[in-house]
Amino acid sequence: MARHTLLCLLLVATALAKPADEEKKSRVHNEKLSDEEHFIDEEHNPDYDHEAFLGEDEARTFDQLTPEEKGELQNWIDYTQKRYISEDVKRQWNANNPENKETLHWLDYKVMVYGFMDNMDPSELEDEAEGMTYAEMVKRDKRRWALADQDEDDALTLEEFTDFLHPEEAERMKSIVVTETMEDIDKDKDGKISLKEYIGDMYRGGDDEFEPAWVSNERDQFREFRDKNGDGYLDEEEVKGWIIPPDYNHSEAEAKHLVYEADSDGDKVLTKEEILNKYDVFVGSQATDFGEALVRHDEF
Secondary structure, eight states: OOHHHHHHHHHHHHTSOOOTTSOOOOSOOOSOOOSSOSEETTEEOHHHHHHHHHOHHHHHHHHHOOOOOGGGHHHHHHHHHHHHHHHHHHHHHHHHOTTOOSSEEHHHHHHHHHGGGGGSOTTGGGSEETTEEHHHHHHHHHHHHHHHOTTOSSEEOHHHHHHHHOGGGSGGGHHHHHHHHHHHHOTTOSSSEEHHHHHHTTOOOOTTSOOOHHHHHHHHHIIIIIOTTOSSEEOHHHHHHHHSOTTOOHHHHHHHHHHHHHOTTSSSOOOHHHHHHTHHHHHTSGGGTTTGGGTGGGOO
């Protein structure tokens, strides 16, 4: 694999997994992305984008890499994904377990994360944050905590805490991912997801607004592939097949998608120019967490 292809690889890997209970951040960042000038004598400087994508240290590593086989793309993505999870778990473990005890008790975690609720007026507890009341957020976390707690001692080891933060990565935790997805999208709480709810979760355009082509495509996906029994709704099994399909590798699929979109000359190798020409594709991809991965290197 050529060195330029690795730029795609590094972008893809950073944000494939994220704690489901982590606070959402604004998609607009004000951090300085690069020490390079974005434009030099009114000419676009590709080195700015190169460093902004990867971060100064990552960009330097990228420039020193030797050519590798394209087949290693998947291995690197998997490695970087696991690295992000490990760093994220370590950061949250240290923040919520400052004494670095062998286990983190639920009550201690609750105080660290939700202790601010003790000073709130009861009416404020019913205010919605990220679509849920604070009471609902605590209840959801406690349920996930209990599932991660294999020995049922109400305290999590570092390994169990990893499952709590990243349930999508643990086979035994995937049921909670399906349950939480259902709860988030099923607005009328009838135990199933309608087409309106399915589209509404990803697109909130007004009635008089022109609907993007991808929304129409998602409607077709719902009818032709998601709704297996054709009853117009997604039940729990159909949601599981949608978000956790068997034998499906998310990092591999997203890597192939990005290469397909950006590889304008069809040589299966991405140059820096091809990636920058498809900047919107990378920023709009879940692989870069819709642009957040471009500055994530500053978070740790």
